Structure formats: structure tokens, C-alpha cells
Amino acid sequence: MKIWITLFSFLVFANSCKQRTQETDKKTVSSDTANFYPIAPFLQEQIEETDLNNLPRKCTHIKNQEKRTVNLSRDSFLLLTKNFQVPINVFTTQKHFYKESILQDLSTQSYTLSYRTINPSCSALEYLDILLNDKTKKVRRIEMQLTYERDSITTTEHLSWKTNKGFIISSKQSNTKGKTQTEIWEVDWEQGKKSAL
Numbered sequence: 430m431k432i433w434i435t436l437f438s439f440l441v442f443a444n445s446c447k448q449r450t451q452e453t454d455k456k457t458v459s460s461d462t463a464n465f466y467p468i469a470p471f472l473q474e475q476i477e478e479t480d481l482n483n484l485p486r487k488c489t490h491i492k493n494q495e496k497r498t499v500n501l502s503r504d505s506f507l508l509l510t511k512n513f514q515v516p517i518n519v520f521t522t523q524k525h526f527y528k529e530s531i532l533q534d535l536s537t538q539s540y541t542l543s544y545r546t547i548n549p550s551c552s553a554l555e556y557l558d559i560l561l562n563d564k565t566k567k568v569r570r571i572e573m574q575l576t577y578e579r580d581s582i583t584t585t586e587h588l589s590w591k592t593n594k595g596f597i598i599s600s601k602q603s604n605t606k607g608k609t610q611t612e613i614w615e616v617d618w619e620q621g622k623k624s625a626l
Contacts, residue, residue, distance in 0.1 A: 466542050466559050469514075469521050471568050475592065476510050484618040491613040501616060509614060512598050513588055516554045516575055520544070526551040538563040553577040568592050581605045594618070 479486070486501040488509075501509075520527070528547050533540040544557040558572040571590040576583065583603045590596040595617030603609045 466561075466568075468557075468559060468568075468571065469517050472510075472513055472517055472571070472590070475590070476507070476514075479618055480507065486616055486618045489613075489615040491611075491615075493610075506616065509598065509616060510596075512586070513571070513573075513590060513596065516573060516588075517557075519552060520554055520557055523552055527557070533563070535563075539569060 480503065483503075486506050487498055488501040488505070489496060489498045491497075526546055526548050527544040530543045530545070531540055532543065539560055540563055542559040542561065546552055546555055549555070553575045555574045555576055556572075559568060560570040560572075561567065562569055569592055571588075573588050575586045575588070578584070581604060585601045585603075587599045588596065595615070597616075598614045599611065600613075601609060601611045
């Protein structure tokens with residue numbers, strides 16, 4: 430049941446993105462897209478590597494202060510990764526609605542590519558941050574936040590992907606009466622170890 434709720438949220442987001450794209454097709458927004466990092470191929474490679482190597486995946490689910498950890502099936506894993514793939518694919522096609530900035534951190538030998546929407550009405554994706562290794566230019570972590578509304582319920586999702594280790598999806602839903610509900614999925618796998626799911 431929980432997987433269906435996640436799928437429903439993902440479909441709502443995808444529909445929201447489609448509607449916002451249609452509404453903004455007539456607007457012309459320009460920004461420098463020369464340095465946009467090819468994030469979609471990286472994410473696809475991560476998903477395929479984890480899937481093909483049949484790495485053991487565990488999912489910790491927290492809802493209403495109840496915590497439960499289970500082994501995650503392949504289908505459930507692939508379904509949860511859609512929460513990352515959909516907004517990243519939308520971002521790839523709507524890059525002109527985002528402004529890029531770069532922040533270098535010498536203490537961690539890394540730099541962050543930050544993308545912030547320059548027109549909040551054009552996409553549910555508010556921001557996307559890509560933390561890269563300063564020397565290898567490989568991705569260490571991806572962070573993004575989405576906000577969308579349906580049936581008087583506002584959903585804010587924070588997503589974090591850690592290379593070769595796992596990801597976290599944190600979803601907060603608020604209705605017009607001020608009632609909120611938070612749900613968290615934390616998925617991790619052990620790189621290099623194989624196990625039947």
C-alpha cells in the first residue's frame with residue numbers, strides 16, 4: 430500500500446510538471462546553460478549498477494513516529510528511484526528556468542553546482558544541488574526539493590542521493606487546516622556485496 434502511495438505522489442508530481450510546462454511554453458526565459466552537469470545519465474548508471482549487481486537493499490520507513498526496516502525488493506527499489514528520475518528528467522528539459530551557481534569548499538575538496546528556479550511557477554522542482562569531488566569531478570551527493578499541490582494538500586519532498594550508498598526521501602504533506610504528516614524512506618545498500626532479495 431505504501432508503495433502505491435509513493436507511486437501516486439510521483440504521478441501527481443509528473444502531472445504538475447507537465448501542466449506547468451504547458452503554461453510556461455509561451456514565456457521566454459534565458460540563462461547560461463553551458464555548465465549544466467549531465468545528471469540524468471549519472472543517476473541511470475547508479476540505478477542500473479545497483480540493480481544488475483543485485484546489491485542487498487534495506488529500507489527504513491518512518492511514519493507517525495513508527496519506524497520499520499525491511500529488505501527492499503527489486504520492484505520496490507526501482508519504483509522509489511522514480512522519485513529522483515522524474516524531476517531530474519523534467520529539469521533536463523527545463524534547464525532554461527534555472528540559474529546555476531558554483532561553490533567550492535577547499536576543506537572537503539569538493540564543489541557544489543546549485544540550480545535555483547528563476548520562475549517558481551514553471552516547475553515543482555525548487556532547487557537541485559550536485560556535490561562533486563574537486564579532483565575527479567565525480568558526483569558525491571545529489572540534493573533536491575520539490576513542492577506541489579493537489580486537492581488542497583501541499584506536498585514538500587526533500588530528496589538526497591549518496592553515490593554508491595543509498596538515498597533518502599522525506600515527504601511532508603500539509604492541508605488547509607494546518608494538519609501535517611511526515612513520511613521518510615531511507616534506502617541503503619552495501620557496494621560490492623551480492624544477495625538474493
